[in-house]
Amino acid sequence: MDDLTQLIYQLDGHVATLTMNAPPVNALTRTLNDELTLALDRISEMDHVRAVVLTAAGKVFCAGADLKGRAENIKVAGDFSAHSRRTRECFHAIRECAKPVVVAVNGAALGSGLAMVASSDIIVVSEKASLGLPEVDVGLLGGCRHAMRLFSHSRLRRMALTGMRVGGEELLRLGIAELCTTPEELLPRAMEIAQTIASKSPVSTRMGKHTLNVIEDMSLRDGYRYEQDMTAQIGKTDDAKEAQRAFAEKRAPVFTGR
Numbered sequence: 001m002d003d004l005t006q007l008i009y010q011l012d013g014h015v016a017t018l019t020m021n022a023p024p025v026n027a028l029t030r031t032l033n034d035e036l037t038l039a040l041d042r043i044s045e046m047d048h049v050r051a052v053v054l055t056a057a058g059k060v061f062c063a064g065a066d067l068k069g070r071a072e073n074i075k076v077a078g079d080f081s082a083h084s085r086r087t088r089e090c091f092h093a094i095r096e097c098a099k100p101v102v103v104a105v106n107g108a109a110l111g112s113g114l115a116m117v118a119s120s121d122i123i124v125v126s127e128k129a130s131l132g133l134p135e136v137d138v139g140l141l142g143g144c145r146h147a148m149r150l151f152s153h154s155r156l157r158r159m160a161l162t163g164m165r166v167g168g169e170e171l172l173r174l175g176i177a178e179l180c181t182t183p184e185e186l187l188p189r190a191m192e193i194a195q196t197i198a199s200k201s202p203v204s205t206r207m208g209k210h211t212l213n214v215i216e217d218m219s220l221r222d223g224y225r226y227e228q229d230m231t232a233q234i235g236k237t238d239d240a241k242e243a244q245r246a247f248a249e250k251r252a253p254v255f256t257g258r
Contacts, residue, residue, distance in 0.1 A: 034086065056107070201239035
């Protein structure tokens, strides 16, 4: 990961931390967009990484699209479509990362930043965090479909049509965030969750996340059928057999990821 310039990669045990570092407000530049996609795709294939914490340096998580850099990337026919595709794939890289992603939101996550948060698996926020869709103020749209995974009909439309932001404590009250902490406790608490995930069977968490992604848009009947099929597959793995032995022998399991 030495080739990253706007993204900091750190490894602690089996947990990788990705810290966005594109001052002053971590706007989603083309570089940051591409580096996030690249890093998450790499992590998906790293057996020693079992969970990810996604966060940002500074006071802002992500202020949204890089409007200043947009003109540099969209000059001729075809550029806008390519730009849109890259942006979509960045969010999909978070959702489709084979390892569960815990997002630690340290400040405002707006537009594209909100889409990153909504694409993650578990959300932890600080008291200074907020989610918003400010595109209405600059004649744009973006992030609303991702926000539908988090917010109710009325709240989402109020956000999209007025630019209203929702703060950390309200995100906790609405059940959108798992925790709302002080800024100092944000990363340690997110790491606790990620380390708990990393202590589980990596084959189970990987297949579990994949299953949750697939069944999200299925009917109850089809979704549960798929889940049952995946449960049967997990049950055949070495890790599942080790978990059952450890339970019977009243000891901690030793997982190999197979």
